[in-house]
Amino acid sequence: MTDETRQGRLILIDGDACPVKEEIYTCAYRHKIPVRLVAASYLRHPDHPLITMVMAGDAFDAADDVIAEAAAPGTLVVTGDILLAERCLEAGSVVLNHKGGAYTANSIGAQVATRAIMADIRAGLDGQGIGGQKPFSKADRSAFSNALETALRRLK
Template sequence: MPNQAPEPATILVDADACPVKEEIYRVATRHKAQVRVVSNSPFRIPDNPRVRRVVVDDGFDAADNWIAENAGPRSVVITGDILLAERCLKAGAQVLAHNGKSFDAASIGTAIATRAIMADLRAGMDGVGGGPPPFSKADRSRFLQALDRVLVGLG
């Protein structure tokens, strides 16, 4: 039996706070990847048969649960949620943050610990503080390169 081409990769997007949706659509089209835009409310998506919107109920973590349940070895998850990233890594998915940072088995523990420390620090500041730095052109460029690299690897 001749070698069959692998199933196309699927990009699962934690869409509610994702600043790189347009970039995802562009890279996915080039690599013929499927895209699932997962959110609690509808987002405008391109008219492309490879891109589908998945609207989940308003339940706490409903979008995260859908993504984690559908993640696997042929999927790339785009999220800024470290706990969701951990769940998806355990399912065998590749995981990228919006700035192109890759999460893997070696880095996820440190990311979770840092998240806990930052939460403790914020709790002690009584609302004073700035939040994350603004999303930059360099972040967008790093993300595009990282997504392209992951999809080539899944090729």
């Protein structure tokens, strides 16, 4: 764990399916906070001293494991993965989803339970669709940017 991580000066991105990477980079530049983009394989990213890319490999949950290991009090994690969010919260991180929603110690238990119920329902439907999340919108992008800015101000 680096001094930056111990001091809460790190943004960790679960990068494989993150639609708000550019917003994170912009905010990180403004606040001069390092960003660690973690993914199974290489993702294009800005050539900037604040941005590092970690290729975790394609083993099951490899990227999640890298992120969870780096999570610490004060770090900010951006992920849509509820189980990873739970691990990061347990480590003391602030965790946001891609739409700007904050995972919290008070809400994560219910979110994990809902995820499990939905997985059971999907498994029982034997290929029948039950719908999914709404498409990512401009309003979602804006909500994320606002939530990110607020979260980073609180980390200082």
